[in-house]
Amino acid sequence: MPKDASSWWQRRSQLDLALRKAIGLERLPERNPLNAGILHSYEMGDYVLENVIFYSRPNLPVTANLYRPKAPLEGKRPAVVCPLGHYLDAGKGIAEYQVLCIKLAKLGFVVLAYDAIGHGERLIQGNTHHEAGFALLPLGQTIAGWMVWDTMRAIDYLLTLPEVDPEHIGITGNSGGGLNTLFTSALDERVRAAAIAGYVFHFNNWIKYAGSHCTCCYLPGLYRSMEWFEVAGLIAPRAVLMLQGERDAMFPISGARKAGRNTEALYSLLGYKGLARFDEIKGQPHAYSQPYRERMYGWMLHHLMGKGTGEPIAEGDIRPLAENDPKLICDKEGTIMAKVLSVVELARNQAQELVSSLPSAGSEEIRQATRHLVRELTAPPDREPHDLSPLSFEKIKIPAGLLEKVFFLSEDGQPVPCLLWLPQNQPAPYRTLIMVNDLGKSAVAESGMVESLMERGFAVLSVDLRGRGETLGKSHTREDNNFHFAVHSVMWGRPAAGRRAFDLKRTVDFVQRREDLSLEGLAIVGFGDEALTALLAAVDDPRIKRVACAGYQNSFVSQMISAQVSSRAELVRVWNSSAMKWGRLDNGRFKADLGSVIPSILLTADIPDIASLVFPRKLLYCQDRDNSLPDSELRQARFRSVLKAVDPNGSDWAWYYPDRRFDTELLLNWLASR
Structure with missing residues (x-):
């Protein structure tokens, strides 16, 4: 007042x-x-x-x-x-x-x-x-x-x-x-x-x-x-x-x-x-x-x-x-x-008009504006950082080494549950790979990739960023809180993708704090909508030397979809159903998570412009989920053009395979590349 x-x-x-x-x-x-x-x-x-x-x-x-x-x-x-x-x-x-x-x-x-x-x-x-x-x-x-x-x-x-x-x-x-x-x-x-x-x-x-x-x-x-x-x-x-x-x-x-x-x-x-x-x-x-x-x-x-x-x-x-x-x-x-x-x-x-108006190879002006935008999106909520207050709950011996259940605070009141796999018969500190999945850390545990990475000496850290896995929670005892989290993040001016990217940067702080984990050559893998999170974190945190994005999309335009319905009666029902109200849309060919929507983003840049800011560090971008949508070839062409434009020497800094499936072999080859 x-x-x-x-x-x-x-x-x-x-x-x-x-x-x-x-x-x-x-x-x-x-x-x-x-x-x-x-x-x-x-x-x-x-x-x-x-x-x-x-x-x-x-x-x-x-x-x-x-x-x-x-x-x-x-x-x-x-x-x-x-x-x-x-x-x-x-x-x-x-x-x-x-x-x-x-x-x-x-x-x-x-x-x-x-x-x-x-x-x-x-x-x-x-x-x-x-x-x-x-x-x-x-x-x-x-x-x-x-x-x-x-x-x-x-x-x-x-x-x-x-x-x-x-x-x-x-x-x-x-x-x-x-x-x-x-x-x-x-x-x-x-x-x-x-x-x-x-x-x-x-x-x-x-x-x-x-x-x-x-x-x-x-x-x-x-x-x-x-x-x-x-x-x-x-x-x-x-x-x-x-x-x-x-x-x-x-x-x-x-x-x-x-x-x-x-x-x-x-x-x-x-x-x-x-x-x-x-x-x-x-x-x-x-x-x-x-x-x-x-x-x-x-x-x-x-x-x-x-x-x-x-x-x-x-x-x-x-x-x-x-x-x-x-x-x-x-x-x-x-x-x-x-x-x-x-x-x-x-x-x-x-949106298509806006994207078409962007230079096909990007521009320095767009990159500067995009870097500023990403910095704002992933900024800490408070002037002074909170202590991580890490806590180890349990250590479990497994065939490939040790599984540790860990917890730390990203910010005051925001827990980040973690699974940390440590290889055996390897001297610490271990080269570290952070893996995040929009289905939570349990999806990483079930991916079949962790053991192969441990055998090659990697420590693998998977976390539930806010609104994922253990931190998602339920609403009205039936549905999860995805919609609630996404929309309230918008209202606070801290979109969900940016808040999760901040959590990911705090995960890097956690790695840095552990004596048995190394920051050298630190790599992050983001799958599904968490690919955007990984990309945003990597752009703003130079400690991240490699970022792999799998199962995401080529353009923010792709997520502008309608739910798949067959009748007016179903459309009336679907407004109050989990298909929409709980923050996810599915049109039969493409699924969109509303937590990855960033207000006003297309007034500045599209996904390729963000990805280009990873240079000169290493980027892997594959298994795009919007390849079946109209104009996918045009979007892929701009993606390639923007990535190429930032590298005047033609180095192999970016692996862009929109149609290739993300698997252990591809990941290991990319991690071994120079």
Whole structure:
């Protein structure tokens, strides 16, 4: 909380910029023609229901329902835009939103409710928030930013209507619609009154509670930049109502109380007491039920029409249409949505354009920028390093030598469990090979490689980097914590791949600390998504002399995929399933782990540019898993070109075998090479 109003206004510009950067709207997209049209119109007694489609971006139609009052009125009317939350199948037809829109229209408002991306009529493969959200992140964009832009364009559409008063625009939504309401109100000053339902929470409290929800909630670095009440403070001096249910299990009331009361206090500090109000809805769960709506009606009537005191208004008996009623459908034949590209496809197209614009052989400018980026990604979380505090649990005699179970701390509270194999009949210190696998150290133990390496005198150290193996943990007793770890890492501005690379650098510290292990010729092998981790660590740590990457990919574009589904019903289910929500996607040909997604990375470089920074040390890159994807030959060609360009003498520093299987023979030959 700022100490005075002057401190707030000094900080406000920093907050505004940080929010725009985090959400991906630092530069707003071009306002393309809306190409709006009313497809159908229905007389509904004292209001008119119209099906509308407008285009928020080229080839991105927004399906919406417009509710107009029939009662004559001199002058212009206030308008309310209603972004929806996560009503995947029903979308804008969901009963509680119908009731809300009808009541507002009866009160004299023009109301626009539209399907969020990936919901209602816009529920197509590649549009669900987990698929689209993680496809957009490498571009420096977010699904929340696309949602907010939809709402800004919805306001643009409302302002084309002759009866709408541009000075009296309101916005309200629940859950994901509450998210949309918060961020749109903070960034678009055309909004004069906002009512946020089911999305009032304290960032730090939510992290401690282990909150985990949709990808739209996770904006890169947001939690390091500000708290919830500061985002709401950007709305000041405009009116904001905050509504949260006492029994909301998604965004617990304890954090909502902090956020709401802090927002009220900030408004009072700024001299706007009464323009921010937090209401705790007793006994209510996460929903936009009648007690929420009645508070919203009074708020909008007071702040947009100058009527009443802002207190709740009785809803009365309003009967919505059936959620699947054809009157609620814009594209009744499905011909419009059948022709559009999904957000994942649009993101891939943008990504391919970015990669195509990179020099085919890289450049010194790109390498410098990439080195700086990698240094930031793998940076320690604290100014002063924590002690490793190593602890040996058990030593087991095995035929090839000794297996030691070890543990150390990467940072305060972050354990790194290890398996250390020491060869027999060899003098210490041993030449050391660190091996990491995205399935954990147990996969290394079962790989069949360790014994052959020990026979040749290598000590082999395999660790569970954070979020792998023993450190992964379970959520809700069923699923692992991969999604939770990945998205919260994004929010903290420390992407999972970078945090794991930091753990790997601390593993090198552990090797250096052991008298029986040698740093000379130190090699690291990363398999699967841990290949990226190994690559990042090697770029930033010169103690690593060799790095082998196996079973990864040639480009970050490859991980922009949709889940494999066969029907709309399955797509509705899959949004909440382990196929997406728990941080992994599988399209049948390629699997992507969302923990390897790095926000904004393609604005700087692609994987070959990172790999080139290993030079003049040794690199092995093989068994790429994206070889069956379109344009794989083009990506391989750029990879070869970039690796070749950094070595003017044509040495054999990089072994690039995208189609060759990683096995013991290849590894041993590479380790023996000079």
